[in-house]
Amino acid sequence: MKVVQVLPALELGGVERGTLEIARGLVAAGHESVVVSAGGRLVEQLEREGSRHVSWELGRKSLLTFLQAPKFRRWLAEEKPDIVHVRSRMPAWVVWLAWRKMDPATRPRFVTTLHGMHSVNRYSAVMGKGEKVIAVSETAKQYLLENYPEVDPAKVTVIHRGIDPDEFPRGYQPSDEWKQQFYSDYPQAQGKRLVCFPGRITRWKGHLDLVNVVARLSQQRQDFHVLIVGSDPKDKFIHEVRAAITEAGLEAYFSFLGTRSDMKNLYAISDVMLSLTSTTAEAFGRTVVECLSIGTPVVGYAYGAVAETLTAIYPQGKVVVGDVEGAVQRVSSLLSSRDEIRENPYVLSNMINKTIWLYEGLECC
Missing domain, CATH: 3.40.50.2000 (Glycogen Phosphorylase B;)
Structure with missing residues (x-):
C-alpha cells in the first residue's frame, strides 16, 4: 500500500508530529510512505525513518494556490498512491479539487483528519469532504457534525491522538x-x-x-x-x-x-x-x-x-x-499531596494501528 500525506510544512507542531508518527508506522508495517509539504526542520527525520518527502507548497493562503490543482492531479496520476491523506485546510482544498476530477475507478481514496476546531465557514468545511474523516477526539467529531450537517456521520471515525508511554514513563525523573x-x-x-x-x-x-x-x-x-x-x-x-x-x-x-x-x-x-x-x-x-x-x-x-x-x-x-x-x-x-492517576488509554501504537486499518479498509473496498 502506498500512502501520501499532505500538509503545509514539516515544522514543529501536533499535526507535523502526527504525520511523522503515521509515516513511521507505515514504513514499519512494510508500506510505502510519501509526505508532501513545503519542507521544514522535520524533513531530515522523516527521510531518515524511511519515508520520501516531496517539496510542494500547498499551504499558502492565496487564490493562486488553487491553481496548483491541475498539476497536483497529474502528479497523483503518475504517483498512483492508494491513499491520499490531508491534514490541513488549504492543502485539503487543492488536493480535493485535484482528486474529484480524477477517474473514480483509478483515483486514490481520499482521507481527511480534523485536528482542530476551526472557525465555522465554507473554507473549513473541506475537512469533512474525505471519503473517510478522522476526528482526533470525540470532541472534534461532535464539533464537525454539529457545524457541518452535510457530513455523513457514518464516514467519521474517532482515532484519538496517542503518545508513546516509553517516551513519557510513569515515575520518570530527569538526570x-x-x-x-x-x-x-x-x-x-x-x-x-x-x-x-x-x-x-x-x-x-x-x-x-x-x-x-x-x-x-x-x-x-x-x-x-x-x-x-x-x-x-x-x-x-x-x-x-x-x-x-x-x-x-x-x-x-x-x-x-x-x-x-x-x-x-x-x-x-x-x-x-x-x-x-x-x-x-x-x-x-x-x-x-x-x-x-x-x-x-x-x-x-x-x-x-x-x-x-x-x-x-x-x-x-x-x-x-x-x-x-x-x-x-x-x-x-x-x-x-498527590492522588491516583489512572492508566493512560491514549497510546501511540493504538493510533497508528487504527489509522493503518482505516487505510487498508478503504483500499480493499
Whole structure:
C-alpha cells in the first residue's frame, strides 16, 4: 500500500508530529510512505525513518494556490498512491479539487483528519469532504457534525491522538545534571513547588486566568513557582500577560521558559500542571496526556478535549470553566499531596494501528 500525506510544512507542531508518527508506522508495517509539504526542520527525520518527502507548497493562503490543482492531479496520476491523506485546510482544498476530477475507478481514496476546531465557514468545511474523516477526539467529531450537517456521520471515525508511554514513563525523573543546569538557569524556581503551564502564549490558552489563579493562590501560600512554557507566535499577547503579572505584583512567582524540547523533564519536576483553555477548545490536549502519563497531576477547565482526556485518566482534575477559585483550591491541595492517576488509554501504537486499518479498509473496498 502506498500512502501520501499532505500538509503545509514539516515544522514543529501536533499535526507535523502526527504525520511523522503515521509515516513511521507505515514504513514499519512494510508500506510505502510519501509526505508532501513545503519542507521544514522535520524533513531530515522523516527521510531518515524511511519515508520520501516531496517539496510542494500547498499551504499558502492565496487564490493562486488553487491553481496548483491541475498539476497536483497529474502528479497523483503518475504517483498512483492508494491513499491520499490531508491534514490541513488549504492543502485539503487543492488536493480535493485535484482528486474529484480524477477517474473514480483509478483515483486514490481520499482521507481527511480534523485536528482542530476551526472557525465555522465554507473554507473549513473541506475537512469533512474525505471519503473517510478522522476526528482526533470525540470532541472534534461532535464539533464537525454539529457545524457541518452535510457530513455523513457514518464516514467519521474517532482515532484519538496517542503518545508513546516509553517516551513519557510513569515515575520518570530527569538526570541530576539536567536539574543542576535548570536550577542554575532559573534559580527562582529552586526549592519551590512547581506549577507547569505549557502552550503557545495566545489569548485562548488562558494565561490571564492563570494570573488570577496565582494571585489568589499566593494569598494562601508562597512556596510555589509557575513555569510558563511556550512562546508568543506574534509577539503581541505576551506583553499583555507580563503587564498583568507586573500590575498584580506577582513577578516573583513566574518564569517564562520559551519553547522547550525537554517537556518530559519539565512535567517530571512539576508538582501540578494547569490547563485553562476556555474559548477555542482543544481538539485533543496532548500536553495533558503526556503529563499524566509521567504521573504529574493536571488541573484543567472541563472544556473541549481536555475534559474528555481528564475524564478518562484523572477526573478529579476537572474544574468548571472560569472557576478560578476552584482551580486555586485544587492546585493548592495537589501542591501538598498527590492522588491516583489512572492508566493512560491514549497510546501511540493504538493510533497508528487504527489509522493503518482505516487505510487498508478503504483500499480493499
